[in-house]
Amino acid sequence: MSTIDALLDEAGRTFADEGGIHLADQPAPLYRLLVLSVLLSRRVQAQLGTRAARELVGAGFGTPERMRDASWEDVVATLGRAKYTGTEQTTTALQEGARLVLDEWGGDLRRMRKAADGDPDKLREFLTAVPRLGPVGADIFLREVQAVWPEFRPHLDARALAGAGELGLPTDPATLAEQVSGDDLARLAAALVRADRDGDVREQVSG
Template structure:
């Protein structure tokens, strides 16, 4: 940690990591490996959790999908009904009304469309997208958000998780992580978070933990250590 940090800031950062030291991707069993299946799993999970928060329901729903359909080709070939059934296993994460934008059916349609578009455009490999972007985060974001279901909020979650593998993205923290960081006195930028551990894995882990704290509203528990 940066020597200019106060002891209180160091203590708080340690408390954050002790409480929420695993990001949602790790918690649901997604490995962080720079291969097509792992990267796609991170993107699918980001699509599922970004609009719903990283609480147990959406995280479990993401696990159900990535655990059954491991590759882009697998999910592109899946029926929307089967995907909706898997998503519906996490009832609290999804509305059961098929006409609702946040329903399991709507999410399933989005995920199958995402897989199909990624297969068609990038051969199912997000590393190709990265190379096409010249490893420029702004261009990577622009290409990602052209895919079905991927908006800036989804790209934020994906970047937060993938920065461990794509070093050009780090340091990165999404809005949820930065809200919690500011509330806990840890700073208000991704560069501030890098002071607590300069390598991408440490920044990603801290940012992921802070995002979970923001979703859960567990700031007081962290303050109490």
């Protein structure tokens, strides 16, 4: 088995899937991916971010309308149940972000996709206008959304490429992307990020 195959088998679950998001080019799952990107952009364990995303959806806050209209205290409590840190500031950012998504994009991030017109820098500009979604969060969104927005493939950012380097794989995005089908790029990106973060993943894949 090749290193790429072993990596996909061991760690090739997207963070969206781990967060309970059945990603599709539809308003609700795309918004949930945006929320997950905000949660993961802070320096927290990925498991905390994905767990918080699951809690928010389970509590009924999985659309921008529901997030905007939710009680601030209820969102804080939901994040607290997931053991997420910085709950108050994050709640404020999520509710402000929901208002931005509704005001600027009519609650539908497919309009953001259309406006970006295949330009990742333009999409990144739109994304970083969302509160607490900086360049790291924009990269998270792009890594994951390439599963359903193929015009942004391949998106293998610095963290994914660092994981590739740790495993002795190509660190040129185009060369690395040639190792898998386009439909597997989001899974590969997630697996490479895990390899960068987790020595156990590297050992299992290389062993």
